Amino acid sequence: MSSAEPTPFSTHQIDLAALLETYGSPLYAYDGATIRRKAGELKQAFDGIDLKIKYACKANTNLAILRLMREIGVELDVVSPGELEMGMIAGYNASQITFTPSGVPFEEVRSAVDAGAIVNVDSIPLLEWFGQTYGNTKPCLIRIKPNVAAGGNAKIMTAHADSKFGISVLMLDEVLEVVKKYDIKIVGLHQHTGSDIKDAEPFLKVADILFEAAKRFPDLEIIDLGGGFKVSYLPGDHVTDMELLGKNISERFNTFCNEYGRKLQLWFEPGKFLVSESGFLLVKTTVVKEDPARNFVHVDSGLNHLIRPMMYGSYHHILNISNPGGPLKTYNVVGYICETDTFATDRELPEVRQGDVLAFLNAGAYGFTMSSNYNARLRPAEVLVDNGNARLVRRRETLEDLLKTQMDI
Ligand SMILES: Cc1ncc(COP(=O)(O)O)c(C=O)c1O
Numbered sequence: 001m002s003s004a005e006p007t008p009f010s011t012h013q014i015d016l017a018a019l020l021e022t023y024g025s026p027l028y029a030y031d032g033a034t035i036r037r038k039a040g041e042l043k044q045a046f047d048g049i050d051l052k053i054k055y056a057c058k059a060n061t062n063l064a065i066l067r068l069m070r071e072i073g074v075e076l077d078v079v080s081p082g083e084l085e086m087g088m089i090a091g092y093n094a095s096q097i098t099f100t101p102s103g104v105p106f107e108e109v110r111s112a113v114d115a116g117a118i119v120n121v122d123s124i125p126l127l128e129w130f131g132q133t134y135g136n137t138k139p140c141l142i143r144i145k146p147n148v149a150a151g152g153n154a155k156i157m158t159a160h161a162d163s164k165f166g167i168s169v170l171m172l173d174e175v176l177e178v179v180k181k182y183d184i185k186i187v188g189l190h191q192h193t194g195s196d197i198k199d200a201e202p203f204l205k206v207a208d209i210l211f212e213a214a215k216r217f218p219d220l221e222i223i224d225l226g227g228g229f230k231v232s233y234l235p236g237d238h239v240t241d242m243e244l245l246g247k248n249i250s251e252r253f254n255t256f257c258n259e260y261g262r263k264l265q266l267w268f269e270p271g272k273f274l275v276s277e278s279g280f281l282l283v284k285t286t287v288v289k290e291d292p293a294r295n296f297v298h299v300d301s302g303l304n305h306l307i308r309p310m311m312y313g314s315y316h317h318i319l320n321i322s323n324p325g326g327p328l329k330t331y332n333v334v335g336y337i338c339e340t341d342t343f344a345t346d347r348e349l350p351e352v353r354q355g356d357v358l359a360f361l362n363a364g365a366y367g368f369t370m371s372s373n374y375n376a377r378l379r380p381a382e383v384l385v386d387n388g389n390a391r392l393v394r395r396r397e398t399l400e401d402l403l404k405t406q407m408d409i
């Protein structure tokens with residue numbers, strides 16, 4: 001089975017230049033219409049299935065985006081007490097939130113359960129603790145590691161045998177022993193294979209593994225297949241064919257439910273799929289440096305604002321929105337941080353002049369949330385354009401914000 005044909009690239013309808021002019025540089029800008037469209041595509045692909053979308057909000061926790069998700073009927077997947085709290089501030093009831101920890105202190109699980117969230121238990125020691133603490137009084141899901149390697153790069157594959165995440169599917173006997181010992185109420189099985197998964201095969205493979213495992217748990221209500229759908233990062237990129245994937249998984253899921261003897265809910269936890277394409281990091285060119293080896297374009301940003309190119313070697317498409325019709329030249333686009341923070345190598349762009357505004361695409365997921373204050377640099381503001389209105393949804397940081405936690409001033 002092949003992946004989808006390339007999708008039209010960057011179909012946003014927001015005026016990026018005007019936003020930068022109004023709110024200053026650097027700036028994260030999000031297009032609400034794109035988020036609504038992507039959620040609609042996912043729902044459409046699983047039409048007829050009892051589907052719940054649990055947005056993996058580590059991708060972007062801006063409260064305005066969480067509120068938008070809530071408005072369109074998308075629930076939440078969180079990985080920390082901080083994300084849980086943000087979800088509740090955005091108006092979610094804790095019962096709409098899944099806590100998917102990764103080796104966290106058990107007290108964090110206690111506070112999530114006490115708040116009313118449901119937990120994906122990710123280790124046998126946590127399962128033991130859960131049983132001792134709650135017996136059969138609180139439901140939980142179990143995060144299974146299916147031992148399947150898939151994802152855009154090694155760092156974002158989370159279900160292969162060597163990955164730290166979840167309980168190996170080879171340990172089901174041990175899991176069932178602990179479940180029996182404490183009469184734990186297992187209502188769901190969960191898995192998350194990785195991020196940036198283009199082909200349908202890994203999704204189908206892990207679904208089959210999870211369905212097989214599920215037959216050993218008689219009281220399930222939920223199968224949670226995680227996130228990881230690939231979006232288009234570069235023009236012509238092949239992406240997950242959501243329509244085809246929906247059809248194939250739905251068929252298998254229905255067959256499984258018939259064999260299981262009950263209709264279950266199907267959950268997904270997409271992050272990137274919902275928000276990546278909605279976001280732009282807008283920056284200004286500080287210096288254009290012609291070097292015998294390279295032409296460098298420096299911008300007023302760096303790995304402190306968008307670390308994906310440096311951390312994963314990820315491609316982010318760049319537009320020169322000040323000079324779109326300029327003659328094409330080849331550049332290394334680099335940041336202002338005192339590290340080698342290269343956004344793009346040998347990138348062809350319409351001629352870049354000092355002061356030009358560049359837009360990094362696909363900055364809606366794992367952009368701001370992975371940002372830092374390295375080099376005592378401040379984080380950008382964030383703007384959401386939705387229903388025809390642009391709204392500042394996070395102000396630019398100030399030096400006072402940076403100094404707030406220091407004791408020696
Ligand atoms: C448990 C879990 N669910 C969902 C996601 C979302 O992944 P993606 O943004 O690729 O959809 C992640 C991130 O890797 C994750 O760890």
Ligand SMILES: N[C@@H](CCCC[NH3+])C(=O)O
Pocket residue numbers: 156158195308312365366
């Ligand atoms: N942060 C990753 C995706 C999520 C990884 C977490 N398991 C990225 O930007 O691609």
